[in-house]
Amino acid sequence: MKNILVYNDNSAAATHAAEFALYIAQKMGANIILANTFKKHEALLKK
Numbered sequence: 001m002k003n004i005l006v007y008n009d010n011s012a013a014a015t016h017a018a019e020f021a022l023y024i025a026q027k028m029g030a031n032i033i034l035a036n037t038f039k040k041h042e043a044l045l046k047k
Helices: 012-028 042-045
Strands: 002-007 031-036
Touching: 002 012, 012 031
Parallel strands: 002 031
Antiparallel strands: none
């Protein structure tokens, strides 16, 4: 089974990479695994 891992940090580049991964996955019959990431903010950690 073929898998494509895409990291998503909500940037424009990540959106473009996800669209390109979808195109490739459709051509190859592969699965897409999406890993969402975010930046920790110290203000949120203190609460």
